[in-house]
Amino acid sequence: MKHRVVVIGAGFAGLQVVLGLKGAGCAITLIDRRNHHLFQPLLYQVATTLLATSDIAWPIRALMRERKDVTTLLAAVEGIDRAAREVVLRNGERVPYDTLVVATGARHAYFGKDQWEADAPGLKTLEDATTIRRRLLLAFERAELTGDPAERQALLTFAVIGAGPTGVELVGIIAELAHRILPAEFRRIDTRQARILLIEAGPRILPAFSDRLSAYATRALKRRGVEVMTGAPVTECSDSGIVLDGRFIPARTVIWAAGVQASRAHDWLGAEADRAGRVVVTPELTLPGDPAIFVLGDTAHVETGGRAVPGVAPAAKQQGKHAARTIRARLAGKPPPGAFRYRDMGNLATIGRNAAVIEFGRFKMTGWFAWWVWGIAHIYFLIGTRSRLFVALSWLWAFLSRQNSARLITQREAGHR
Amino acid sequence: MKHRVVVIGAGFAGLQVVLGLKGAGCAITLIDRRNHHLFQPLLYQVATTLLATSDIAWPIRALMRERKDVTTLLAAVEGIDRAAREVVLRNGERVPYDTLVVATGARHAYFGKDQWEADAPGLKTLEDATTIRRRLLLAFERAELTGDPAERQALLTFAVIGAGPTGVELVGIIAELAHRILPAEFRRIDTRQARILLIEAGPRILPAFSDRLSAYATRALKRRGVEVMTGAPVTECSDSGIVLDGRFIPARTVIWAAGVQASRAHDWLGAEADRAGRVVVTPELTLPGDPAIFVLGDTAHVETGGRAVPGVAPAAKQQGKHAARTIRARLAGKPPPGAFRYRDMGNLATIGRNAAVIEFGRFKMTGWFAWWVWGIAHIYFLIGTRSRLFVALSWLWAFLSRQNSARLITQREAGHR
Numbered sequence: 055m056k057h058r059v060v061v062i063g064a065g066f067a068g069l070q071v072v073l074g075l076k077g078a079g080c081a082i083t084l085i086d087r088r089n090h091h092l093f094q095p096l097l098y099q100v101a102t103t104l105l106a107t108s109d110i111a112w113p114i115r116a117l118m119r120e121r122k123d124v125t126t127l128l129a130a131v132e133g134i135d136r137a138a139r140e141v142v143l144r145n146g147e148r149v150p151y152d153t154l155v156v157a158t159g160a161r162h163a164y165f166g167k168d169q170w171e172a173d174a175p176g177l178k179t180l181e182d183a184t185t186i187r188r189r190l191l192l193a194f195e196r197a198e199l200t201g202d203p204a205e206r207q208a209l210l211t212f213a214v215i216g217a218g219p220t221g222v223e224l225v226g227i228i229a230e231l232a233h234r235i236l237p238a239e240f241r242r243i244d245t246r247q248a249r250i251l252l253i254e255a256g257p258r259i260l261p262a263f264s265d266r267l268s269a270y271a272t273r274a275l276k277r278r279g280v281e282v283m284t285g286a287p288v289t290e291c292s293d294s295g296i297v298l299d300g301r302f303i304p305a306r307t308v309i310w311a312a313g314v315q316a317s318r319a320h321d322w323l324g325a326e327a328d329r330a331g332r333v334v335v336t337p338e339l340t341l342p343g344d345p346a347i348f349v350l351g352d353t354a355h356v357e358t359g360g361r362a363v364p365g366v367a368p369a370a371k372q373q374g375k376h377a378a379r380t381i382r383a384r385l386a387g388k389p390p391p392g393a394f395r396y397r398d399m400g401n402l403a404t405i406g407r408n409a410a411v412i413e414f415g416r417f418k419m420t421g422w423f424a425w426w427v428w429g430i431a432h433i434y435f436l437i438g439t440r441s442r443l444f445v446a447l448s449w450l451w452a453f454l455s456r457q458n459s460a461r462l463i464t465q466r467e468a469g470h471r
Numbered sequence: 472m473k474h475r476v477v478v479i480g481a482g483f484a485g486l487q488v489v490l491g492l493k494g495a496g497c498a499i500t501l502i503d504r505r506n507h508h509l510f511q512p513l514l515y516q517v518a519t520t521l522l523a524t525s526d527i528a529w530p531i532r533a534l535m536r537e538r539k540d541v542t543t544l545l546a547a548v549e550g551i552d553r554a555a556r557e558v559v560l561r562n563g564e565r566v567p568y569d570t571l572v573v574a575t576g577a578r579h580a581y582f583g584k585d586q587w588e589a590d591a592p593g594l595k596t597l598e599d600a601t602t603i604r605r606r607l608l609l610a611f612e613r614a615e616l617t618g619d620p621a622e623r624q625a626l627l628t629f630a631v632i633g634a635g636p637t638g639v640e641l642v643g644i645i646a647e648l649a650h651r652i653l654p655a656e657f658r659r660i661d662t663r664q665a666r667i668l669l670i671e672a673g674p675r676i677l678p679a680f681s682d683r684l685s686a687y688a689t690r691a692l693k694r695r696g697v698e699v700m701t702g703a704p705v706t707e708c709s710d711s712g713i714v715l716d717g718r719f720i721p722a723r724t725v726i727w728a729a730g731v732q733a734s735r736a737h738d739w740l741g742a743e744a745d746r747a748g749r750v751v752v753t754p755e756l757t758l759p760g761d762p763a764i765f766v767l768g769d770t771a772h773v774e775t776g777g778r779a780v781p782g783v784a785p786a787a788k789q790q791g792k793h794a795a796r797t798i799r800a801r802l803a804g805k806p807p808p809g810a811f812r813y814r815d816m817g818n819l820a821t822i823g824r825n826a827a828v829i830e831f832g833r834f835k836m837t838g839w840f841a842w843w844v845w846g847i848a849h850i851y852f853l854i855g856t857r858s859r860l861f862v863a864l865s866w867l868w869a870f871l872s873r874q875n876s877a878r879l880i881t882q883r884e885a886g887h888r
Contacts, residue, residue, distance in 0.1 A: 060800055089608060089880040106523040108877040115656040125658040128612040128880075145616060191506060195545040199562060239532040241542040326477050334827065379737055440876060444861070459857060460525040461533065463506040463545075464597050465882065 056081040057385055060141050060151035062131055063107050064114045066352030066370035067157035067377075072124055074378025078385060082123055083149055085141065087130045089113055092180065093436060095367055096445075100183035101309075102190065103458040105181035107180050110443050112437055122411060131158075136344065153346050153381055154317045156333075157374070160352035160365060163315030163330070170291040173202045174308040177220060188463050190228065193307045194236060195463075197243050210248040213296055213384055215288050216312030216363055217252050219403035222271060224309060225252045226406035229278040229456075234239040234456060250280045252304070253298065254286035255312070260411065262364070262401050267411040270447075274409045280405045289439035328355045336434035337393035339377055348377045358396045367435075402428050407453070444465040473498040474802055477558050477568035479548055479736075481531045482509050483787035484574035484768030484794075489541060491795020495802060499540055500566055500825040502558065506530055509597065510853060512784055513862075515637055517600035518726075519607065519644035520875040524597050526862050544742050548575075551739040553761065570763050570798055573736045574791070575752075577769035577782060579733030580747070587708040591725040594637060603726055605880050609643065610724045611653060612880075614660050621866045625721035627665040630713055632675035632705055634669050635730030636820035639688060640670045643728060643823035646695040651873060668695045668722070671714065672704040672729070677828065679781070687837045688708055689827045731782065736770045745772045754810035756794055765794045777812045784852075785816040819845050824870070 057080045061068045064086040073083055090111040099105040101222065115126040127159050130144040132220070134156075140148040162176025175185050197209040212228050212316045232248035238262050252259065252275060258268045259275075260284060283298065290297035295304040316331035325333045325341055332355035339356060341347040351370035363369045376394045383390040400414030408422035419427065429449060433442050452458055478485045481503040482701025489501055507528040516522040532543040547561040551573075553736045557565040592602050607629070614626040629645050631638045649665035655676045660838035669676065669692060675685045676692075676699060689699050700715065707714035712721040719785055733748035742750045742758055750758065756773060758764040768787035773780050780786045800807040817831030825839040836844065846866060850859050 089612065089878070106525045107881065108523045108879055111879055113656075113878040116874065119656050122658075126656070127616060128609075129616055143616075147616070180879070184881075192545075196505060199544060199546055199560075199564070201564070239536050239543070240809040241529075241539075440872070440874075444864070447861070447864075455857070457533065457573070457857075461506070462528055462597065463527055464524065464601075 055439045058150060058152045059155065059381065060081070060085065060149055060153075061155040061157065062086075062434055063157035063159060063351075063353075064088075064126075064142065065094075065159050066367045067350060067374040068155060069117070070374025070414075071115075071155050071157070071348075071350070071378045071381075072118070072121070074375050075123075075381060077120065077387040078378075078382050080123060080381075080385070081125075082121075083125045083127060083151075084114065084118065085127045085129055085131060085143070086114055087128070087150070089115070089128050090180075091117060091437070094178070095435070096432060097177055097180075097183050098223045099227070100180065100460070101177055101186040102224060102231065103187060103461040104227065104452055105445060105448055106460045107184065109441060109448065111180060112441070117437065118293075133321065136347075137324070139346070145321065151346075152349070155348045155350060155377060156323065156351040156353060157370070158317035158319050158353050160316045160332075161328075163313045164310070165313060167291070170310070171292045174215060174291050176310040177224075178314075184464060187460075188465060189307050190231070191461060191463050194240065194243075194245060194248075196231075196306075197245075198240050204304070206243065207247075207249075208251035208295065209306045210243070210245070211251070211295075211303065211305040212248065212307045213251040213253055213303065213305045213310075214311055215253045215255075215296075216310065217282070217284070218262065218311060219260065219401070221252060221254070221311035222260060222275070222403050222405060224311060225250050225275060226278065226279045226404060226409075229280050229330070230406055231277070231458070233279050235458060246279075249305075251303070252282050253278055253286050253288060253296075254282075254284045257285055259284060260401075260403060263403070263411060263413050264418065267413055267418060267420065271403070271405055271411055274405045276418075278406050305392075306380040312388070314352065316353050319349065323452055325349075330355075337374055338380060338390070339394050348376055348380075350377055355393060358394060363394075363396045369396055372396060402431065402471045404428050475500070475567060475569045476572065476798065477502065477566055477570075478572040478574065479503075479558065480574040480576060480768075480770075481505075481543075482511075482574060482576050482768060484791040485572060486531075486534070487660075487788045487791025488572050488574070488765075488767070488795045488798075489535070489538070491792050492540075492798060493538065494695075495799050497540060497570075497798075497802070498542075499538075500542045500544060500568075501531065501535065502544045502546055502548060502560070502566070503531055504545065505596075506532070506545050507597075508534060508854070511595070512852070513849060514594055514597075514600050514642070515640045517597065517877070518594055518603040519641060519648065520604060520878040521644065521869055522862060522865055523877045524601065526858060526865065527853070528597060528615065529858070534854065536579045548739065553740070553764075555764070570761075570765070572765045572767060572794060573740065573770060574767040574787070575734035575736050575770050577731040577733045577747075579727055580730045581727070582730060584708070586799035587727070590710045591632060591708050591727040593727040594641075595731075596791060600883060604877075605882060606724050607648070608880050611649075611657065611660075611662060611665075613723075615657050621721070624664075624666075625712065626723045627660070628668065628712075628720065628722035629660070629665060629726075630668040630670055630720065630722040631728055632670045632708075633715075633727065633728045634671035634673075634699075634701070635679065635728060636677065636818070638669060638671070639677060639692070639820050639822060641728060642667050642692060642697045643695065643821060643826075646692070646697050647823055648875070650674075650696050652875060666722075668720070669697055669699050670703050670705060670713075671699075671701045673701065675701055677818075677820060677842045680820070680828060681835065684830055684837065686836055688820070688828055690824055691822045691837075695823050709864050731769065733770050736766065740764065740766070742766075747772075755797060755807070756790055756811050765797075767791055767794055771812060775811060780813045781813075786813055789813060819848065821845050
């Protein structure tokens with residue numbers, strides 16, 4: 055009988071495991087509760103009207119079309135029966151495994167303030183992105199409609215909490231919308247009067263980057279009309295605004311980009327987790343005491359060289375490859391590759407039209423050239439010629455026409471609130 | 472003071488009025504409760520995974536960018552105060568008019584069986600389309616997951632009720648999905664065993680076309696694996712299936728393409744309406760007794776040459792142009808063009824890859840050439856170079872790769888039901 059591999063989660067890590075097991079002769083079951091693999095690094099561009107949802111998401115089973123060794127199941131996992139070596143699905147089906155890979159990702163976290171989620175949505179799924187897109191666009195629409203100046207200013211205040219790459223990239227495009235794209239389209243308001251706030255509890259933005267690039271990003275954002283507020287922890291958050299340093303700022307649109315919490319895989323596994331809910335794994339990326347179970351990506355806490363591996367796409371992919379190599383070695387009776395080592399591929403973030411920061415060890419780059427390198431790198435990382443072509447064309451079109459093409463308010467009729 | 476024109480509804484008719492008033496020196500307010508103009512003739516392609524939502528929808532205010540005489544409001548209308556000549560918005564604002572244009576379209580109608588809507592969604596908005604897309608794709612996913620053969624067959628039975636162009640076009644692509652695109656991607660089920668039913672109460676499909684084209688379409692659909700059932704009124708509809716001729720057919724996916732009902736504009740106007748809720752207008756397309764109010768498109772009942780003008784996009788556009796010409800003539804003190812005359816631009820419908828029917832008076836066309844003509848005509852009717860380019864590329868890509876690109880299940884996590 056073939057060796058049965060069950061992979062839960064078709065994100066960067068899970069997908070890489072399946073790709074790495076091509077031709078290994080396993081019977082693979084790939085389980086996800088979504089029907090698509092999502093390219094999360096560009097999700098902020100869906101949230102900000104640059105890209106369409108289908109540009110950065112692919113049906114998982116279409117990706118596995120040629121892989122007759124892979125059965126894709128769209129299903130929610132209820133638990134893992136480690137004694138019986140079975141994954142239990144919500145419909146009651148039990149999927150037996152010889153090797154299990156858990157790579158179920160993370161959600162945004164509110165550090166104990168879960169009640170903030172309704173007023174400050176985060177950005178992890180396509181629905182999150184279309185929700186944020188709707189709120190952004192509705193704020194301008196309602197500002198055009200209201201007769202009350204205070205209400206108008208609150209509607210035109212956009213606060214992004216958290217200044218990692220996602221936060222920076224969000225405010226960059228919001229500023230472009232408010233200052234360059236929308237002004238010609240409104241008759242009663244001047245969208246250039248919008249306040250766009252980037253709020254960071256720590257001392258500087260883009261903390262994963264060097265001081266120099268962080269300072270460049272701050273200058274570039276300010277030039278684009280963004281107010282950068284560092285050392286400013288948010289202490290309150292409601293549908294009318296936020297409290298910062300004891301000061302209330304009326305803001306109708308608040309976006310959360312400040313922190314993540316791993317999925318509840320540690321519950322399923324009955325495993326030890328760190329504060330962010332990530333399962334603490336061995337250097338081989340397996341569950342302590344159960345080498346048949348791998349935990350990867352944002353779901354796992356692993357340290358290499360004394361530092362925790364960051365929750366970024368390249369790290370998840372590398373872990374997926376490593377797990378696949380380990381499984382193949384075991385099946386072939388060869389020595390497995392051993393401890394996972396993270397290769398830092400550097401950090402990239404865009405700030406706006408013709409501005410980005412790239413850091414790779416001592417190598418640093420800013421400005422328009424970094425922006426083009428960022429774009430080309432991301433097109434390379436997309437899956438398939440079609441997505442590459444369509445995203446490249448969308449970007450080129452937006453760049454030349456100064457118009458974003460996916461400015462749709464959907465899922466709720468605007469007049470109804 | 473400038474002549475104030477208020478247009479409610481930015482569909483084909485309303486948009487055409489605004490375009491026709493370019494340079495007329497009016498102060499125009501364009502009100503819609505959606506932020507986008509939707510190209511409804513291609514909505515079925517969003518519902519069936521061929522196109523992305525943003526390919527066929529454009530932000531209304533972006534279309535009006537250069538028109539400084541137009542104020543666009545995203546707002547729901549609460550009523551019309553004809554005595555005061557004001558449109559009342561839901562937020563309480565009153566928008567005064569000298570000339571009012573009401574073009575608020577239609578919704579699908581269930582002939583008194585409104586309870587069917589939950590189980591047999593219709594296709595009028597982008598949300599309708601993504602709902603149908605989700606249900607279609609989820610049915611295949613659940614069939615792959617279930618162990619119960621009867622349940623599997625019910626999940627793989629797709630019933631489209633109503634065999635006008637929309638119904639025919641929907642089953643055409645569903646058949647292509649089931650028979651050509653999806654078979655290679657499922658491991659437990661054979662998607663070619665799907666039953667695809669096109670159900671029509673009348674004696675033949677595509678009743679607006681000639682007998683010959685209707686017969687061709689029937690043959691073409693059957694060759695593609697569609698079961699065409701005519702003279703078959705649906706008497707029951709639930710989440711487990713439909714009743715036809717006293718016979719119960721288990722079907723988990725039912726789509727309604729059988730009828731429409733005009734928006735409730737006749738309530739706002741206190742006007743006489745026909746059975747479909749359409750306001751009966753004068754030959755000049757104005758409200759009887761109130762020439763300052765035009766009612767256009769699917770909201771209006773108008774007869775030319777003894778026949779009611781059909782609720783199709785070309786008719787709505789022609790009415791919009793006619794109303795704009797009438798308003799311009801009045802402002803210039805010239806004789807208005809008088810009675811509206813509908814120019815029948817013919818009928819078009821696609822059936823599937825390389826099959827379409829086109830009828831223009833005595834001229835008739837079928838087969839692959841008609842299919843290409845249909846495609847080129849629709850690309851021509853889209854707004855803007857970008858949409859034309861992206862839709863053309865999407866179609867070309869789907870044609871060559873035999874893959875549809877927008878196969879996303881969104882808005883509800885699949886495992887949750």
